[in-house]
Amino acid sequence: MNKYVKEFLHRGLIFGGFGPVILGIIYWILSVRIADFEIGGFDIFLGIASTYLLAFVHAGVSVFNQIEHWSLPKSTLLHFLTLFVAYSLCYIGNTWIPFDPKVIAVFFAIFVAVYFVVWITVYISVKSTSKKFNAKIK
Amino acid sequence: MKLKLLIDKNRDEEILIYAHEKTALVETIEQLVLQDNFELIGYADKEAVRLNLSEICSFTVEDNKVFAATLKERYKLKYRLWQLEEKLPESFVKINQSCIANIRMIDRFDTSISGSLLVKFKNGSTDYVSRRQLKTVKERLGL
Numbered sequence: 001m002n003k004y005v006k007e008f009l010h011r012g013l014i015f016g017g018f019g020p021v022i023l024g025i026i027y028w029i030l031s032v033r034i035a036d037f038e039i040g041g042f043d044i045f046l047g048i049a050s051t052y053l054l055a056f057v058h059a060g061v062s063v064f065n066q067i068e069h070w071s072l073p074k075s076t077l078l079h080f081l082t083l084f085v086a087y088s089l090c091y092i093g094n095t096w097i098p099f100d101p102k103v104i105a106v107f108f109a110i111f112v113a114v115y116f117v118v119w120i121t122v123y124i125s126v127k128s129t130s131k132k133f134n135a136k137i138k
Numbered sequence: 139m140k141l142k143l144l145i146d147k148n149r150d151e152e153i154l155i156y157a158h159e160k161t162a163l164v165e166t167i168e169q170l171v172l173q174d175n176f177e178l179i180g181y182a183d184k185e186a187v188r189l190n191l192s193e194i195c196s197f198t199v200e201d202n203k204v205f206a207a208t209l210k211e212r213y214k215l216k217y218r219l220w221q222l223e224e225k226l227p228e229s230f231v232k233i234n235q236s237c238i239a240n241i242r243m244i245d246r247f248d249t250s251i252s253g254s255l256l257v258k259f260k261n262g263s264t265d266y267v268s269r270r271q272l273k274t275v276k277e278r279l280g281l
Binding site: 127 | 201249255
């Protein structure tokens with residue numbers, strides 16, 4: 001098996017469990033905030049299964065950036081697209097958003113904005129660390 | 139730094155260093171002593187080669203096999219990564235679960251677009267520092 005596929009599966013399996021935990025917290029907050037909040041057994045199962053897969057993909061996809069023979073734009077684009085497809089399927093599958101082109105377009109815009117903010121925050125933080133490290137090895 | 143050499147066949151051989159801090163000279167002496175005590179044999183094209191620690195950029199695991207990468211060559215080793223980790227001097231640091239880096243052979247640290255901290259070695263290869271090993275790497279660099 002390709003070492004990057006192995007690494008994808010390994011990372012995904014380690015962090016996959018965080019998805020249902022986050023979903024549980026959201027359900028808990030909703031039950032506190034909304035008096036008549038109710039959810040069926042199948043919806044709970046669908047939520048748990050899909051957020052597990054979402055967290056699995058989210059963790060695994062980080063391996064894209066370690067594939068040296070991929071160019072920077074290619075790994076960024078595939079990283080972004082994989083996450084967008086995974087999130088879209090999860091949200092639509094759970095009917096958290098309707099299958100409507102306008103809604104999906106808004107979802108896409110929000111996704112791009114959040115992706116960019118997260119990316120820039122992490123990038124600046126790691127850039128600062130790499131500068132400190134470089135100063136030490138020179 | 140003063141040097142005192144005592145030839146005495148009745149005592150165990152040892153090297154003792156009194157230093158105000160761990161300088162490059164101290165590290166070089168440390169590497170030389172470890173090199174003398176730790177024979178590292180690498181295999182390339184069925185040929186066994188005695189490897190010099192100071193020439194090694196990194197030790198990596200691929201398909202459960204351990205390799206040592208120098209500036210020009212890559213050698214297969216018969217050690218496990220954890221065995222190397224125990225024996226190597228402090229100038230070597232584990233940067234992720236499958237790589238031990240020689241700090242002196244790191245060309246620079248870089249940032250990947252995913253936010254990973256990349257390590258670019260002097261032989262042109264690249265690896266990354268895992269979040270788990272970040273603290274250890276910081277400590278080794280004196281940060």
